[in-house]
Amino acid sequence: MFIVNAALYLSLDRGSRTNGSSTTRSSWAIALLTFAAVVIRVELAVLLGLFSIQLLSNGSLSITRLLKVGLISGLISIGM
Secondary structure (H helix, E strand, C coil), X not given: CHHHHHHXXXXXXXXXXXXXXXXXXHHHHHHHHHHHHHHHHHHHHHHHHHHHHHHHHHCCCCHHHHHHXXXXXXXXXXXX
């Protein structure tokens, strides 16, 4: 959350007392938001992987069903 707040501060604080150009501050804001998005997605991928392994090892879900649900969900989310 701190990274997102820092990025918003860099992009919104355009007062006369700011050091650095607007382009540099905007670039830093984009870099911080990109970093936050990648980290959050990696955390979700790890969670999904561990959850899938647990379901497969318990026998609650077959590998065929897991791949089918994952493929359909992935295609739907890409389409949105």
